[in-house]
Amino acid sequence: MTPPLRKVALTAHVTSSVGWLGAVAAFLALAIAGLAGQDPQTVRGAYVAMEVTGWFVLVPLSFASLLTGLIQALGTTWGLFRHYWILFKLLINVVATVLLLVHMQVVSHVAGAAAGKTLSSADLTGMRIQLVADAGAALLVLVVAATLSVFKPRGMTRYGQRQHHVRRDGQRKQPALSARQPSDAGG
Known part of the structure; x- marks a missing residue:
């Protein structure tokens, strides 16, 4: 990638990844409000907002983070x-998106359930606790x-080590270009 394109791709990746992180923090706040809230309207609103936030913010940002991360990895050195750290990030992103x-x-x-009726503190307690724990x-x-x-963190995969040696050895074998060489054509 060209340097300007690389910066655009990096900006998109950082924005989507940090956005995902922030959206999860907001989701956690809603889950806590839904679980601990005393006002039935607040509890109801929290769970309805969680669904909207999940489908229209969390899911798109998770896919955007995955896609832009792949573009970054494949389009740069x-x-x-x-x-290993890139593989771990890829694994984290894929597993987190599936989950x-x-x-x-x-x-x-x-x-x-919240949209259909007012949730009492005993309704769906296990699922409501799960929402807080998962978030x-x-x-x-x-x-x-x-x-x-x-x-x-340092640590190259075996593939990365081979690529590093191939690139380094290839640079050693290339002759240095000196001043313009005279041609045999008598120019």
């Missing part, structure tokens, strides 16, 4: 398979992914 899609089924169920775990996982991006 970092590569997708050269460094989010599964988690959204629970969110939709609780939101549907907290997701927040922690996304912070780990962000930390990997900032610190970029």
